[in-house]
Amino acid sequence: MKQQSFEQKYQTNWKEFESAIKDVRSVNSFQFAEQYRAVCQHLAICRRRNYSSSLIDYLQTLAQDGHALLYRKKSINWMALPYFLMIQFPRKLRELQFWLWISTACAMVPALYGFISVLLFPDSIYYFMSPADVSNMESMYALENHIIGEAREAETNLQMFGFYIFNNVGIDFRAYAAGLFFMVGAAFFMALNGLILGAVSAHMINVDLSVTFFPFVIAHGSFELIAMVIAGAAGLYLGKPLFAPGPYTRLYALQLHAKESLSLIYGAAIMTFIAAFIEAFWSAHDLFEWPLKIGVGAVMWVIVIGYLTFSGRGKRQ
Amino acid sequence: MQVVDTRYAVETPEGIDLEYIPANFIPRGFAFLIDLLIRIAFIIVIAIAFSIAFPSGANQAFLLIGYFLIDWFYPIFFEIGPRQGTPGKWAMKLKVIHVDGTAVNFSSSFLRNTLRVLDGQPVLFYAVGIFTTLTNNKNQRLGDLAANTVVVYQDPKKRKIADNNLETLIPPASIPRDLLPWIVALDERSDQLSQSRLAELCGLLAPHFSGQSNQFIASQINPMANYIRGQR
Numbered sequence: 001m002k003q004q005s006f007e008q009k010y011q012t013n014w015k016e017f018e019s020a021i022k023d024v025r026s027v028n029s030f031q032f033a034e035q036y037r038a039v040c041q042h043l044a045i046c047r048r049r050n051y052s053s054s055l056i057d058y059l060q061t062l063a064q065d066g067h068a069l070l071y072r073k074k075s076i077n078w079m080a081l082p083y084f085l086m087i088q089f090p091r092k093l094r095e096l097q098f099w100l101w102i103s104t105a106c107a108m109v110p111a112l113y114g115f116i117s118v119l120l121f122p123d124s125i126y127y128f129m130s131p132a133d134v135s136n137m138e139s140m141y142a143l144e145n146h147i148i149g150e151a152r153e154a155e156t157n158l159q160m161f162g163f164y165i166f167n168n169v170g171i172d173f174r175a176y177a178a179g180l181f182f183m184v185g186a187a188f189f190m191a192l193n194g195l196i197l198g199a200v201s202a203h204m205i206n207v208d209l210s211v212t213f214f215p216f217v218i219a220h221g222s223f224e225l226i227a228m229v230i231a232g233a234a235g236l237y238l239g240k241p242l243f244a245p246g247p248y249t250r251l252y253a254l255q256l257h258a259k260e261s262l263s264l265i266y267g268a269a270i271m272t273f274i275a276a277f278i279e280a281f282w283s284a285h286d287l288f289e290w291p292l293k294i295g296v297g298a299v300m301w302v303i304v305i306g307y308l309t310f311s312g313r314g315k316r317q
Numbered sequence: 318m319q320v321v322d323t324r325y326a327v328e329t330p331e332g333i334d335l336e337y338i339p340a341n342f343i344p345r346g347f348a349f350l351i352d353l354l355i356r357i358a359f360i361i362v363i364a365i366a367f368s369i370a371f372p373s374g375a376n377q378a379f380l381l382i383g384y385f386l387i388d389w390f391y392p393i394f395f396e397i398g399p400r401q402g403t404p405g406k407w408a409m410k411l412k413v414i415h416v417d418g419t420a421v422n423f424s425s426s427f428l429r430n431t432l433r434v435l436d437g438q439p440v441l442f443y444a445v446g447i448f449t450t451l452t453n454n455k456n457q458r459l460g461d462l463a464a465n466t467v468v469v470y471q472d473p474k475k476r477k478i479a480d481n482n483l484e485t486l487i488p489p490a491s492i493p494r495d496l497l498p499w500i501v502a503l504d505e506r507s508d509q510l511s512q513s514r515l516a517e518l519c520g521l522l523a524p525h526f527s528g529q530s531n532q533f534i535a536s537q538i539n540p541m542a543n544y545i546r547g548q549r
Contacts (some may be wrong), residue, residue, distance in 0.1 A: 044332070051498075052502060060472065071418075072422075075424050116538070160378075161382075162377060162378030163377075163381050165385055166382065167391075173389060178435065180435050180459060252327050254463050287332070287471050
């Protein structure tokens with residue numbers, strides 16, 4: 001059959017398929033699949049018979065669009081969110097807990113070092129932070145600024161909420177990406193943050209501001225710090241194929257590990273989001289005496305650790 | 318004949334090959350710059366909008382959240398949309414797909430855009446990313462490799478619709494049969510060629526048109542192509 005007659009014979013089918021692609025919802029999916037297979041067959045015929053390249057390109061475009069539509073997956077499955085939170089994320093975390101402990105060690109060891117060195121040598125805080133930053137922190141937690149019974153303005157709360165989202169989730173994502181840099185990147189992030197956290201905590205004890213500092217940080221600290229080491233663990237797991245791809249090629253191992261580590265980073269992002277919420281709207285309140293805040297903070301830690309340890313265990317649902 | 322081409326083909330379950338042309342870092346770089354400008358414009362717009370809507374401190378919060386979303390989620394939002402690419406990519410006629418031809422989903426998009434942090438070193442000059450695309454036959458950067466995606470050119474949609482009353486000319490019998498599809502191909506791209514180039518190419522057919530000038534042969538290309546395509 002000559003090209004022209006071929007085109008004329010199937011012109012309407014192709015036009016129909018084109019409009020079906022544009023407006024997928026209006027088409028019966030069986031019909032769509034049938035039409036797509038027909039277009040594929042026409043494309044193969046055109047190639048075999050060496051018809052002109054403009055026709056082949058046109059059918060190729062149709063086939064590509066049809067292929068993309070037919071085989072696409074649902075993008076964000078909101079229905080899966082509870083399953084993810086309660087089962088998939090904790091299970092994945094326990095499965096990869098080796099990296100979690102490594103990440104925690106990367107954070108804890110420098111944290112201890114920073115803490116002890118600043119406790120013993122109070123001036124060494126200036127190795128880690130500039131004097132301007134130090135006095136900023138001190139004024140944030142200064143006793144005169146925290147009169148019991150005064151709540152912070154709602155507006156400032158909101159402001160800080162925005163800031164914490166912007167800052168902390170960003171840190172998690174960066175730690176994750178940096179993990180691909182031979183795992184060193186993630187370890188570096190953990191170490192840096194741990195070091196500063198340890199140093200600052202010790203400094204707060206040195207200048208007798210522990211009464212304001214620890215109640216402030218303990219509540220959201222659970223979510224935030226654990227999320228940070230989870231993000232670091234995800235980053236380490238992402239970079240691991242560069243060194244130990246197992247039985248796969250490095251590229252394939254990377255793709256596998258990337259898929260798995262996504263669960264961890266999503267969980268870490270959600271936890272940091274929660275931490276930002278708590279940090280902005282609860283931690284800064286001075287409505288309550290510090291024992292209450294410490295108590296609430298301790299409960300938060302128990303909740304987070306319990307969730308991660310126990311959620312998702314037991315029979316499959 | 319060995320062909321050096323950046324196209325790669327994916328075999329589909331229906332048994333046909335879909336060809337894609339990956340894009341290298343130059344159009345992608347331009348797309349990135351366009352996106353950068355769009356992002357800055359977005360931020361300015363929401364900064365103004367929020368400072369009007371919430372004249373007090375709360376606007377900072379929304380601005381920061383907006384900035385966060387634009388920073389990390391602007392590309393993801395567009396890549397899982399119908400255009401399969403950010404406005405910058407659309408302007409450069411690119412789209413993002415999985416290597417097997419399917420559209421990207423949230424996870425892949427999240428992965429490739431989060432790893433942008435690594436690809437962008439140093440400081441958004443993308444040296445790492447560019448280097449990675451050069452080592453890869455599909456021009457994938459680190460984020461693409463991890464997410465199994467590739468940035469390809471969009472398909473051209475326009476073509477000439479066959480008309481019914483066209484001039485035809487039976488090609489001279491001395492033209493070898495395997496040259497006939499090339500005459501059709503030449504006709505289809507004749508509007509992209511300059512006159513002198515077209516005449517030069519028609520010079521290859523001169524042996525079959527004894528004594529005629531190249532320009533005359535060029536005018537006969539379309540009628541011959543119509544005949545070969547089946548117009549009677």
